[in-house]
Amino acid sequence: MAESNGLTRGHVLLFFLVMTASIASGLAIFSSASRITELLHTATTGIVLPVLLALVLSFLLEPLVRLFERGPLTRTASIFLVFALVASGLYLAFSWLSPHWAEMWFSLRTDLPRYLGRGIALLKEAQARVQEIFPYIGGFDLPSRGRVLAERLFSHILAQTTGSALKIGGLMVLVPLFTFFFLRDGQKIVRASVGLVPNRYYEMAHDLAWLISRQLSQFVRGRITEAAIVGLVVGVGLSVTDIRYAPLLALFAGITNLVPYIGPIVGMIPGILIAMVDLGIGAQFWWIVVVYLLIAQVIVDNFILIPILISHVSNLHPLWVIIAIIMGGKLYGVLGMIIGVPVASILKIVIIEIRYYRQTFALPLGEFDS
Template sequence: MAETPTLTRGHVLLFFLVMTASIAAGLAIYSSASRITELLHTATTGIVLPILLALVLSFLLEPLVRLFERGPLNRTASIFLVFFLVALLIYLAIRWLSPHWADMWFSLRTDLPRYLGRAIALLKEAQAKLQEVFPYVGGIDLPSRGRILAERLFGEILSHTTGSALRLGGLMVLVPLFTFFFLRDGQKIIRFSVGLAPNRYYEMAHDLAWLISRQLSHFVRGRVLEAAIVGLVVGVGLSLTDIRYAPLLAIFAGVTNLVPYLGPLVGMVPGILIALVDLGLGGQFWWIVATYVLIAQVVVDNFILIPILISHVSNLHPLWVIIAIIMGGKLYGVLGMIIGVPVASIIKIIIIEIRYYRQTFALPLSDLEY
């Protein structure tokens, strides 16, 4: 019968030293990784937004550049021509809209405290009615929390006006510059990146680059077109009533619609609140609610736009969409919530293609190159 090995003091000491060294190494690696991640996040904070906007513009302008490139112009001249047409269109739009929009924006800043005060009063009334049915709701001070949130929002709008102007100036320089290089050298960058792959994986890398580029282009164009149509539908519906700031509310609804699930809910809050304060619970108020909920979201977006423009592109389960939105929001805020879904779609493409190539072109382990 074999003897049971006994642990000596040396064995215990050796185990303690190994565990201590392992924990210390793990903490050091975690600290270094966290520090590197923090430095990367800090370094890329000011550059991520210009790059993403430039990518979006390059996907949107690529068909127009190709159209002009079919004529006597080369690609660089076609890009400059497209830039000139876009700049001319923006200039004419600003000249036409700027007087009305400036007055509307300053008026909204003046009326904002009144709307926020009315929202807090409505929270008080709602809490009082709920407390009659559910007494434990009285322990939650909804008006105070709403007041703090409103004051913080109002302070951010007032204090960040100058900073937003400075960031806008930086974007006006960086975004066109990055867009130009993406349009002119995008294919060269892709070919160079694919060429770095080993010969064994070159075909897979080439297919991945093509699939990801197609996925992103279709997704970006589909989402921008969807947001524009939803904003237009909301604008037309609001213009049939006496509500103020209908153009601003329509733009806000279209932009927030870029965030799946959460965006449409956020986009309808300002319009419903303004209608409730200025118009009351009348026919116009319920028409505005129907415009946001039934017409814009249920009929136009869910039944028409998403099946045609989005479903065949993202092809993600709603659970993964929600996870991508939450993780993107944790990393880069609202911008991360917008780009979370296409990034998740790209990851899905990569996993599916790698799995397909491993099953189709599998080689014995002895033939693998290391």
């Protein structure tokens, strides 16, 4: 402090007053900011899932809408046409399948404890065998832990059925509504938000927005198609055996296939467990293992689908996959685990596109501008 000799009591007092005021206002801003983010979180909890589903659906339906739009129809009319087609398709599928599904669902509710009990018994056997070889790891009670976990899961599923019916009802209203508006006004929304960029960077922002949205729609369409085909292959492979619940298992395998590395493993656990309990370890059991591992995962997914559908741009390092699953699970539960990895891939695509753009053209630094 060069002018410290000139400091009077008044200066010191003023300095302290200013410091106190700034600390107090900093604290106030901090607490109100955390309050605002809290409010934001509460406000958005119900909206995240429908918005995400609607976005995915609008990415999926966009090519169909474009196809009709090329003809004499306007965009709104072609969206209505696509909606009508999808709705009638869903209605037909539902009316054809629903008796089977209801029956399957009720028998599964009685069968589930049996499968879980058998799985825990198998676990106990395996642990006893391991303890024979390595006697010093006796302290850990794996089977009872597994039982507690399984029972909790089971009661959770039972409790959720009524709640989830309500939730699904809400989704059935919100998702089509959001999808309609995303399809009709999506480009306008993107255009308007890109339009806020200052003139100097507008061209670049416009270009980048286009590149990113093209990559994104490719990625979403690719992932969904991949999951659907893997589910189909598992369904067909399982239905030639005597295993029960083949359609449910195929659906589960398809959905879990959205998560790379870990998803396929989780997806095959119930199928293999049911096969072990109901069919015993025999020819059919090994066929089911081959269907899950070799046919669905290695041949169809890795050799055929991934090279065709998924650009390697969106590949994530396994470490990021695990982090994304854990963070997604913390935020939005099981659903968060499924969508965490795709969301991480989307972030990666955005970053890679921007970096690629910067490498192709040295971006202007703007220091010459007057």
